[in-house]
Amino acid sequence: MVTIDLIFSDRIEIKQSKFMGYLIPIALYEEEMKRLREKHSKAVHFVSAYRMLNEFDQIVEYSGDDGEPKGTSGKPTLSVLQGHELINAAIITVRYFGGTKLGPGGLVRAYAEAANAACSAAMFIPYEKLLIQKITCDYSHVSMVEYEITCEHIRIVTKEFGERGAMFEIVATKENLERFYSTLGRTIHIV
Numbered sequence: 001m002v003t004i005d006l007i008f009s010d011r012i013e014i015k016q017s018k019f020m021g022y023l024i025p026i027a028l029y030e031e032e033m034k035r036l037r038e039k040h041s042k043a044v045h046f047v048s049a050y051r052m053l054n055e056f057d058q059i060v061e062y063s064g065d066d067g068e069p070k071g072t073s074g075k076p077t078l079s080v081l082q083g084h085e086l087i088n089a090a091i092i093t094v095r096y097f098g099g100t101k102l103g104p105g106g107l108v109r110a111y112a113e114a115a116n117a118a119c120s121a122a123m124f125i126p127y128e129k130l131l132i133q134k135i136t137c138d139y140s141h142v143s144m145v146e147y148e149i150t151c152e153h154i155r156i157v158t159k160e161f162g163e164r165g166a167m168f169e170i171v172a173t174k175e176n177l178e179r180f181y182s183t184l185g186r187t188i189h190i191v
Contacts, residue, residue, distance in 0.1 A: 001087045002124035007032065010117035014110045016098025021091060021118030026052045029090040036094055044097045047111055049078035050090035057129070059087065068095075072107035080115035087127050091115045128173045132157070134191035138165045141187045148183055152176045167191065 004025055011020040020040075024032045029050060037046060049063040061082075063074030077091050093114045102110055137145050139161075145168065149156060154172040161167075172180070181188070 001085050001127040003086065003088045003127045004122055005125060006123070008118055008122040010114075010121045012110070012114050012117050013098075014106070014113075015100040015102060017100070017102065017110070018096040018098065019110055019114035020094040021114035021116075022094070023086075023115075023118040023122050024090045024092065026050055026088040026090055029092075032090075033092055036092055040094045040096075042096065043094045045073070045093075045095040047073040047077055047093045047095065048090060049074050049081055049115075051078070051081045051086060052088045053129075068107060068111075069104055072104050073111040076108045076112040077115045080112055080119060084119050084124070086119075086124070091118060093118075130171050131174055131177060132169065132171050133177060134167060134169050135188045136165055136167045136191060137184075137188045141184075142166050145184065145188060148180055152180045152183075154180060 004023060006025070007028065008023045009021060011018060013019070022032065022036065033046065033048065045066045045068055047064065047066050047068060049061070051059060051061050054060050061078060063078040065072065065074045073093070077093060081089060081091060093111055145166070149168070149170065152172065154170050154176055157169040157171055159166065159168050
């Protein structure tokens with residue numbers, strides 16, 4: 001599986017209708033939908049689809065036709081996400097009607113092509129499940145802990161200093177956390 005961490009877009013034109021495809025990280029989906037509806041207030045359709053993992057590591061999928069004939073726009077868009085094995089990503093396609101009806105087959109092809117155009121512009125990154133963990137250490141070990149955090153490509157979410165030492169909230173893959181824990185041993189305590 002792959003994912004994205006930026007917004008990518010491209011546009012196509014078919015029989016004077018403009019289709020603008022936006023490939024979006026799932027965390028930005030709601031915000032971007034609102035922004036696109038405001039920016040493209042004269043557009044007639046905002047077709048969308050997404051794939052994401054829930055807290056149980058199950059794939060949740062959604063597709064919406066936004067007024068287009070049922071199954072002619074959202075499903076082809078979702079199929080593009082599935083075909084690229086994208087996860088935690090969404091596609092929103094903005095359509096400006098050009099005056100010529102495309103028919104069901106034409107709509108399916110147009111929305112799939114717009115979604116593929118956005119995917120072609122994208123830079124995919126391998127999906128890795130990230131875990132959040134809290135750890136504590138004595139003040140005397142803070143610099144060593146920070147050094148190992150950097151070496152293992154772990155991201156610090158928060159760092160707090162209290163009476164008994166430092167507490168870090170960190171995010172990393174399971175493998176990076178395991179190496180981190182084995183390197184530091186009893187120097188740190190998992191909260």
